[in-house]
Amino acid sequence: MGRIRPGFVKKQAQELLQKYKDKFSANFDENKKILMKNAEFPTKKLRNLIAGCITKEVKKSQKVHSLQ
Template sequence: MGRIRQTFIKRTGEELIEKFADKFTSDFEENKKAVEEVAMISTKTLRNRVAGYVTAKVKKMNA
């Protein structure tokens, strides 16, 4: 079973995918940089969690 993510992380990740779909890939490191560029997220931990969520969503969409 997977981890349950907070609503904030899911909502933010989905909004970023809708607005900036072309910036995200299935690579976590690239997504970290992209999230940092396009979103105003205050902490590194939240940035990484959002980037991880976006990475998982992109992998599912491409599968």
């Protein structure tokens, strides 16, 4: 079992994913770079948590589309 992400991390990730939907990919490192360019975060840990959440959502949506 994995760690549970706080609600504000999930909410921020969803907002950024909707705003920059076409820029994000299933690659964590690329998503970190995109976040550094398009948004500011007080800590590196918070940026990485949000990048991980976005990566997970992108992978999940790709999996759903491939099954259909």
